[in-house]
């Protein structure tokens with residue numbers, strides 16, 4: 479059960495920059511047969527190839543990476559500043575590879591639009607992969623300004639997905 483209602487991306491009036499910077503988001507991929515989620519604070523939202531789209535950036539070392547590789551869909555869930563401990567200190571620190579961190583978080587997975595999000599979310603974007611590429615140090619124009627983690631060779635894979643459905647919490 480959830481009280482998420484569907485909207486169109488252009489009707490969304492949330493403060494997306496505040497949300498990604500301060501609330502962070504959960505990237506979730508998979509379905510009833512198996513899924514995983516992780517916290518992310520890197521994201522882009524807008525238009526790609528004339529479609530409403532979102533991009534997230536995921537390290538290969540994460541368990542979520544393997545779900546993103548195997549599945550066509552992923553979701554981005556925001557929680558309106560609630561559940562910050564669960565998002566930042568459990569789902570963003572522990573790995574689903576090592577145990578059931580979703581159960582530990584207490585968040586409730588919901589299956590919608592053929593994939594997985596969370597009942598407690600205030601905003602959910604359901605994305606269908608459309609453009610996947612590895613970030614490349616050579617493409618940074620100001621290479622001296624890129625984060626040191628990139629210089630050590632730990633580059634993210636960027637997943638741009640068409641936003642095929644979007645939900646907000648009813649009344650919120």
Ligand SMILES: Cc1cc2nc3c(=O)[nH]c(=O)nc-3n(C[C@H](O)[C@H](O)[C@H](O)COP(=O)(O)O)c2cc1C
Pocket residue numbers: 502514515516517518519520521535536537539540541542543565566567569570571572573574575634
């Ligand atoms: C606030 C915060 C933001 C994060 N942002 C990202 C991100 O954008 N990309 C990424 O690959 N990892 C990010 N992480 C790290 C992953 O969430 C973390 O490695 C997680 O344990 C991976 O879980 P998994 O192995 O179950 O997939 C972030 C962690 C926190 C706490």
